[in-house]
Amino acid sequence: MTTKPERPDRGVTLADIAREAGVSLATASRAMSGARGVSAATTRKVREVAERHSYVVSPEASGLSRGSTGRIGVLTRHIARPFYAEALEEIESVLAGHGLDTVVHCVRTPEDQRSFFERLPVRRKVDGLVVLALPVTPHEKERLDLLDVAVVAASGQTADYPYVSIDDAEAGRQAMDHLLMLGHRRIAMINAIDPNASEWPIELRALAYTRALDRLGIPVEDDLFVRVPWGADGGTEGMERLLSLREPPTAVFAHSDDLAYGALRVLRRAGLRVPEDMSIVSINDLPMSEVLDLTTVRQSAGLQGRLAVETLLAMLAGEPYEHATITPTRLIPRGSTAPPTR
Amino acid sequence: MTTKPERPDRGVTLADIAREAGVSLATASRAMSGARGVSAATTRKVREVAERHSYVVSPEASGLSRGSTGRIGVLTRHIARPFYAEALEEIESVLAGHGLDTVVHCVRTPEDQRSFFERLPVRRKVDGLVVLALPVTPHEKERLDLLDVAVVAASGQTADYPYVSIDDAEAGRQAMDHLLMLGHRRIAMINAIDPNASEWPIELRALAYTRALDRLGIPVEDDLFVRVPWGADGGTEGMERLLSLREPPTAVFAHSDDLAYGALRVLRRAGLRVPEDMSIVSINDLPMSEVLDLTTVRQSAGLQGRLAVETLLAMLAGEPYEHATITPTRLIPRGSTAPPTR
DNA sequence: CTGAAAGCGCTTACAG
């Protein structure tokens, strides 16, 4: 092959292919991209030469020229937590199916997050952005606008982006009604607060808790509503506090599965039986919940991710799309709930 | 701002900044990149103008010009499985710390994998690639060579790439020795096979199983060595088979935590107590293992990911690096193992 | 159907 003298050999270029195929750069470009208006013979010839040199068009150069990157960014606070990981996997899957690359940006701390919106490291690098379960403040939205790309929110939204998410109030209702229907009247809630996170403006799951009790005229006791940090350890702490009460609840509604896991651990260590001594229900249905026989309200992180990207793709394609998409939730009754025995 | 008439406004360019700052394109470029040989005053001026227009240099164009992409690819079979997710999170963290973007490519099925190596979708799009827990065949390595970028393997290797991984045989020994030291003599192994995966050439964990028994002169019984699909369901199946034996084992060594989870579920359902009726140990120490009180051999997916990227970065920087890095494993004794009672 | 040329938005020797 022709070797460029001025730079280290970066491999063969379209110009090389064109020369060898005996056509112009323009024609070679069209042949490679499958643009119409090139004879079949020419196309075949060019591609054959390209093939022989295992040449592929440089997406970088191509993108520069046509003004798109072929990449979608995903902004998230977590990668390894099951819910996020599942959403991310599905997002990548859909994008890959459309020939788009997925570039992940994880802002682990408030400082990371501040810095992300300050520096906007995805700037000029993506064609669109999916914001995954991350509340966006008005100021952050302003920054994001500088990106000048399509943005969509998956699993919760605050700023006014198209979004797909569950109805948290409804999910909470499903969980609470299950406990109430079983006959529980002394029900506690373990609510999660992510210490690393500015909070969501409305805590719909907590709202569902009080609403459900209100509806039956059951007074809401402060002691029965505990707020703990996110994660299994938070659930542990929450259940410990509830067990310390003079009169513990007969059932607990945990904000999410992770909390329930920690709560279950405490109960096991305390020698208490589930569901005989304590019922527990939560929201999510992570893979481990089946293993742990946890009653929970199922939502699909993957589906939310998938629909969010599909919305984004529609926006990019200039096609019509839904501004708000609500994905279903439903109760999965398992062994952690039963009528109260006390 | 100057508006380009010929194309849709893609925003302000370096040329605009240069013009407004009253310097040449070249100088503006140097000022923005912080290249030396520009007066402080000029640099300040240029950056001030850029700031005012919230302009950032186009990574795409810059990369095209200097020949790098600022992106690292991660090739994996899974995103949502805890081990992979943890590694990925750490990889992204390190790369972000170096100003590099992470682009994920997940090959879920053998067909995906075939297609990945055939089409090489990361071609010309990344500066390096980390292959995460994915065995690479000689033919696949040949294809990867076409990428012409640095490649490193995290958590297991087959092709001859620099790698970082645990010593599986040693991890297996740690698990087995724990059971043996507790006095178990009738020990089963539940081994995982990923149906979607070409297998790793040597099954070191299984090897550790037979070796440990051999060392004590304990015969290896075929019935006690079960092979099941990966995941909790596989563990369930494996434990069911073991419980069906005329003489079940007193302890089980599970290839990985996920299998152990499924096995624990069977035991719970069968009303068998852990560890009194059955001890169980595995390898990984995923987050849920603490919650489940599972004795396991800890390895760190995150550390392996981190060290792998660091190796890759050293390669890219032309610095010296280790070809093989072994990360430590150690037994975490918890409540799922005890001396045999039968 | 095909080509010459301008353009995408930068970087970097090469000369001052």
Added chain:
DNA sequence: CTGAAAGCGCTTACAG
């Protein structure tokens, strides 16, 4: 310290 110019590897009106 600064600028004019070539180059990175493509794409795409504009003319045939």
